[in-house]
Amino acid sequence: MTLAFDLILCLMIVGTAAAALLTHNALAAIVFFIVFGNLLGLAWLAMNAVNVAMAEIAIGAGITGVLLILTRQRLMALGDDLISAETPGWLRAGAVLACTGLTALVGSAVLSVAPADDLGGPIAALLPELGIENPVTGVLLAFRAYDTLLETFVLLGALVAVWSLAPGNAWPRPPASLNLAESGGGSVAQAFGRLLLPLALVMAAYLVWAGSDFPGGAFQAGTVLAGGLIIAAIGGAVAWPRADNSILRAVLVLGPGVFLIIGLAGIALGRFLFYPPGFAKAMIVAIEYSLALSIGATLALLLAGRSVAPDHRS
């Protein structure tokens, strides 16, 4: 039963990936990619990696899918037909050979490693010290907090990079509006946006809190928040702020900033990112709440894109 499920799931994952890459229609490719992301989420669930499943479905399929659809829309408005030109036969044949060879190499490398949960035990033994029960949150916020701190700056850096692509006459105006209600007939989107944003806020707050002991955490919560903000923007309940809005900028740097300050304060007690015994959970939860807020705003603005000039409509 489980073997049949795993086999069918893996075949569907490879099949949807192939469809996303080989189909001619760009929208069909993106839709296949979203299906692919959701199936991957199921694969992570099958491996008992619920934290990753949530992140994959919310970010890998959800945010990336919406981002690709919005980008396609913007490109079509610029007259790009999104048709991938036919590549010569010799190139395709060569690519098939090279990629099959590489897949065989990677496959044999994979087979030479025996899958094992090597670190699960040692990590579980260290968790009581932190006062949290979700081992993945423990790794993300304590044992490998360095990675996570840098990652939050990568996310912030990506937003700055996207903003830096704005033409001189557009900066620092808000990104292009996603408002459907403006163009008429958007009353469903309008009502839905107003309804969903508060629900997303409550759910994000819950996901961070539950993330200490159960699957969840700042990244999943931030994505839920970003989803709520996007739906609200489509419904017209939220308008994109200007890039030089000081409240917006404070929200964007809050998470990485709190993380960095707590990390630096640890130096006084021993080393960078050291949590004083007994206060570890409080600090982790404080970092996660500020991170969730910043991640939500950053992801939503990454989807919204950069400033546009006043006459520009996409």
Added chain:
Amino acid sequence: MPTLMHLYPLTGAALVGLGLYGIVTLRHPLRQLLAVNVVGAGIFLILGGLGRGTASTDPFPQALVITGIVVAVALTAFGAALVVRVAEEERARDDTAAVEATGDSA
């Protein structure tokens, strides 16, 4: 059964190959960006799948994969913004060329 435990990482290897084929043969930057994401997903499956124990999956690669997923979306967003910017520049250049061709320039 070793092959059964290796099913997901092997699927990851297949995705890496498929995605690279897409990067080489697709000729539109947005489609190539999608292919990069397929390669990334394959690498995540290899990384996480090799940490799969009998009852649980190693939390350490799980955390690394979550970090990777977030970095991948940051990369995709920047890539998409670059693609749109390039298309805008090309559009502006085409418009200028069209205006000059008709001798209607200001």
